[in-house]
Amino acid sequence: MSLLLTAAQTVGPFVSIGFEKQAVPNVAAAGVAGERVTICGRIVDGDGLPVTDAVIETWQANAYGKYAHPDDTQEKLLDENFKGFGRVLTDAQGGFRLTTIKPGMVAGPDGRPQAPHITVVIFMRGLLKQLMTRIYFPDEAANAGDPVLGLVPAVRRTTLIPTKYADGVLQWQVHLQGPNETVFFDY
């Protein structure tokens, strides 16, 4: 049996009607194990203008590198209080702010471990389907051997790695177009 996949359509400009109340800006409740991280940033379009009507959704493993999902059969600790899902909307300046914990390493293709990363999808007016990308972490030795980062042309890898500011906050700029265009994946 094969049914025809439902086509994606844009979220349009009014997505915040529902999603504002269903936002999850704090992914890790107090007491969840792991290094706390705050990720801030901005989304800008091909003219460098802020995207004020975007939704960013994130999915990640816990600090032990385990997903709260039955298809993750790795023998690692689950954290009962950690789901791993985040959702933030951009503000009038195109900015967003997400607080979470740094995930552990998870298994990758052919048994190669993946560097800590957050899986990201982005929706907005003007996108007929979601963009798919990842956030990696700066100062992370495992990035060098990450099987997915390795597929990205070297000069573009930095678009997936936020900059750590003196206050510890990670800054991740999303450029939809232009010389610093963020890497988007297809899978």
Added chain:
Amino acid sequence: MSNVNPYRKSYFNTQPDYLYPAYRSTLKRAPTQPLVQMPQTLSEITGPLFSARDVGETESDLTRQHASEPLGERMIVSGRVLDEGGRPLPNALVELWQANASGRYRHPVDNHNAPLDPNFTGFGRVVTDAQGNYRFKTIKPGAYPWRNHYNAWRPAHLHFSLFGQGFAQRLVTQMYFPGDPLLEFDPMVMSVPDEKARQRLVSSFDWENTQPEYAIAYRFDIILRGRDATPMESKR
């Protein structure tokens, strides 16, 4: 665990491209660099899971969120969430948002000169049952103008957001109404190249679920990405 059972890629022409110039907003927002092809890993085949406990029982009724009932044609919108293999998806979170009966959204950016309805917010959500069924009660939204091109009108539609069992299945789409003359002039509908895939976005009139003296009904089944082989037995 190193090898995962991935979700299928979509068939040719059944999904819109990012760049579709007739929909003007895509021009400055669609990626210009080629997408980086990557294999699905644990990170993509897993995703947030939901259950009926996450959603209040009344959240699927958009006509009962205020002191009085909203204006407009009452309707039942229901259907099943399945994967491409025809397997029902239980516990799928379905979120819905829409304009009111006049074609106006309760949103600061919407300046369409049509009345707001104090009794209508336009957001609901529900989780599918064990057979993948969902059901909303709401009112039929109006068509509304937008400034994409001269005399542009969006056909009446409901926005749907879906979470299946993996992040790779994540889908946001729109449901349209049968027989709407605006469909063929709508760049969003027409951004889907395949005719059958466009038809999949149009609901069908659902006589069986109408409620006499009360509400008409439409049916909208939603198909998320499936896998080629049977998924491995899961622990939970």
